[in-house]
Amino acid sequence: MSLQPKHYExxxxxxxxxxxxxxxxxxxCAHLNGGKxxxxxxxxxIPIVEKTEWQLLKSRxxxxxxxxxxxxxxxxELADLKGSDCCAIECxxxxxxxRDNRSVACRSFPFYPYFNPAREFIGLATYWVFExxxxxxxxxTIVDKKFVKQFIKSHEYMFKQDEDWRETYVEQSANHRRVFSRRGDKFVVVGRDGNYYWVLPKSGGKMVPATNTQLKKLRKGFVEK
Ligand code: SF4
Ligand code: SF4
Structure with a gap:
């Protein structure tokens, strides 16, 4: 069953x-985008939402x-949406x-639910194209534990209503591992326990704890104002 407006609510x-x-x-990040x-x-x-989420948003x-x-x-980018249950919207x-009328995508960004190769939802990974x-x-490391907890709980609720969403993120996670294995690079997962882990490249998704010193090095990837 797909998610209905009441589920999005x-x-x-x-x-x-x-x-x-x-x-x-x-x-x-606003200095990189004309102040926004x-x-x-x-x-x-481009925000892509299920038509049922759009139905709820426009009612509110x-x-x-x-x-x-x-x-x-x-x-x-939008050609694939034809005939699907999703649509593109703009605020x-x-x-x-x-705040109360942000889409699920707005609330989650830049994270998506990360699934390991055993298909377990073990934490949050990031949309790496926005590196x-x-x-x-x-x-x-600035991510609050409360955000992590709510992210996990609400996405579990989502997967319980609609298995297709689980499959979407299982595939997204596998793709993340493929891309980073090709790059020969590890990527970060914020674990369900609030700790940080690396997913190692070419390892079948093996995870090891990430130290604060290692995580600080990620900062080099962003040019501050
Ligand atoms: S989530 Fe990332 S892109 Fe969005 S406002 Fe925050 S820093 Fe900027
Ligand atoms: S967070 Fe707010 S301003 Fe940003 S895309 Fe969502 S609704 Fe629009």
Whole structure:
């Protein structure tokens, strides 16, 4: 069964914590995007939601509208959506953001639920294509435990309602391992226990604890203002 508006409503209720109570990460990356947070601009990330989530969002607020692709790149990106249960939407912009009416993607970014090769949901990994643009990806230690807890609980709820979402992230996780194995590089997972781990390349997904000193080196991947 696919997620219905009432399920999204429950996810919105369960998942409200900010990534960090200390840092406003939107201020950390805005210099790379004309003064606006990188992930709040359709030039960088087009929000794709299930039509049922869109149904809920539009019943709660006029913050969102359907996104119309204009550039050839955007048209290509959205071509796969034809005939699917998902659609592209766009918000009015960061000046008009309503915390309660953010999509699940807004609440989760830059993280996705990471599954190990045994298909266990063991933590949070990042959308690596935003490396160098997203400050959080280079500063993962700022993530609050409350955010991690709510992220996990709400996504487990999501997978319970709709197995297809689990499959999507199982595939995404396998793809992450493939890409980083090709790069010969390890990547970070924020574990369900709030600790940090490396997923080693060409290892069949083997994980080892990450030290603070090692994690600090990730900061080099982001050019601060
Ligand atoms: S999540 Fe990343 S891209 Fe989005 S506002 Fe925060 S630092 Fe910027
Ligand atoms: S709703 Fe808020 S968090 Fe989501 S894209 Fe718009 S400005 Fe960013």
């Amino acid at each position: 429950e996810i919105f209720r369960q998942f409200q914590a900010p990534i960090s109570k200390v840092y406003d990460c939107g201020k950390k 947070p990188v992930c709040c601009s359709t030039d960088n990330a 607020s006029d913050l969102w509208k359907p996104y119309k692709a204009v550039t050839p790149d955007a048209k290509r 009015k912009g960061v000046e008009h953001c309503e 160098g643009q997203c400050w959080v990806i280079s500063n993962v």
